[in-house]
Amino acid sequence: MNVFFFILINNIAPIFFIIGLGYVLEKTFELDIYSFSKVNFYVFVPALVLVKVYQTEIQFELMRAIVYAFTFLAAMTLLAVLMAKFRDYKMARASAFKNSVMFYNSGNFGIPLITLVFAGTEYAAYAVSIQIMVLMVQNLTTNSIGFYNAGRGQMDVKNTLIATAKMPSLYAVIIALSLKLIPFNMAEFFIWPAFEYMHDGLISVALLTLGIQLSLAKLELKDLDVYLASFSRLIGGALIAFVLIYLLGIEGVMARVLFISSAVPSAVNTALIAVEFNNEPDFASQVVLTTTLLSTVTLTAVIYLSGILF
Template identity: 60%
Template sequence: MEVFLFVLFNNISPIFLIIVLGYMLATKFELDINSLSKVNFYIFIPSLIFVKIYETKIDTRLLKVLLFATLFLVALALISIIIAKLRGHSIARESAFKNAIMFYNSGNFSLPLISLVFGVTAFAAYAISVQIMVLLVQTLITNTLGFYNAGRGQMDYKENLKTIFSMPTVYAIALALIFKAVPYNPTESFLWPAILYMKDGMIPIALLMLGIQLTATKFNFKDLDVYIASFTRLLIGPILAYLLILLLEIDSNTAQVLFISSSVPTAVSTALIAVEFNNEPDFASQVVLTTTLLSTISLTGIIYLAQYIF
């Protein structure tokens, strides 16, 4: 019950409060979500990614975690492609379906959750480091392959690649990796405070945008794909994670972190990418909302199961 209430009040409620505010604003004022999307993708997201990648210390003990996070994404991609083919999806729906399953809320949702679960143990600090490695992989792939997936439904291969490389996020990733490799500390630059200010704007503007998008979303409660994607993200995902953990022979404590974090809802960024590329934005928004709501129930069971099987 403690875990259920924590997830409900500390993870779900703040997210939905900001989403509702965005929804209310959009019903009262005429807000241009495309302009907000440009602000988010060209300013806030690159700033957040640059800071996250630059500040993340990669411990050699965590290399197996990086391997797990990468293989887990591959497994999720394969299962989503198989389901999409069986369902006879169009390229646009398949791309949105794949993003909804592959990319999960590994940052502002998972980090507080992992802090709660391991907060009173000697393993707490390392557990957070494990989750940050997962966040790093998710961030890199979401803002490259996630863009490519979304673009597939609307443009050809060359045009898609051109669009991806026009996004500043790609260069923020490269720049952060360069600064990690050279003997220069960008935190001493006069630009660093500005980057931090912009970084902090990403999460609230993303959630407000989701609320605004919902005012234009045509909800289809009979869309079976929404429920299949939600089921796959919240329940099939942990099963795949469990099999990978056994395959890689990951230690018990690390396994618990990876198993729990593999079970969190679809990332809000998948809906934002869908809006930016006009690729099934209604479907993407519904999956984000559905998985976030259902995770209050599924995560409680997953956390207890993690402590039992590892």
């Protein structure tokens, strides 16, 4: 019960406060959602990717977490594709559905959650390091495959690749990896704090943008696709994670972290990408909202089970 209320108060409540603020602001001032989307993807997201990739030290023992993260992503992609075919979705809905299932809130939700679960233990720092590996994989793929998926919902392959190539996050990854090869601490460079300020601002701006989008969306409480995506993300994610952890022979703290983090809500960026490409933005926003709400119950169960299973 304590975990349930902690998740509700420390994770869900702050998220919904900022989303609600964005909702009210749009209703009051009629804000331009596309301007906010551009600021997200051309300023804040590249800054976050640059800082995270540059600062993350990839230790050899953590490579298993990276292998798992890519394998899990592939498995969730397969699940989403099969569900989309079963439901006979058109390209736009199928693309939005895939993004909602494949990409999850591993950063501003996952890291605080893992910090909570392992707080006060000797494994706390190690657990967070594992989650950072997951976050890095999710950041890289969301800002590449995620863009491609959304683009395919509205464009042919050629134009989708062109649109994806225009997104600065891909180049932020290349720059960050290149900077890691230079024998100089870029954090001491005079301009580095500017990137950290932008990195820190992403969560607030992203959630405000989601609130603005939700105020413009036509909420369909009877949309079965929203619940299918939510079920696939929260329950399907946990079940697939359990199977992969067993097959890959992962045990102990790493198994618990990966099991828990694989069952967090859909990433806010999936809704923002949908807005940027005008690809089912209402659907994507509703899945983020629904999975975040339902996760108060599902994650409590997953955290409890992680202590028993691993």
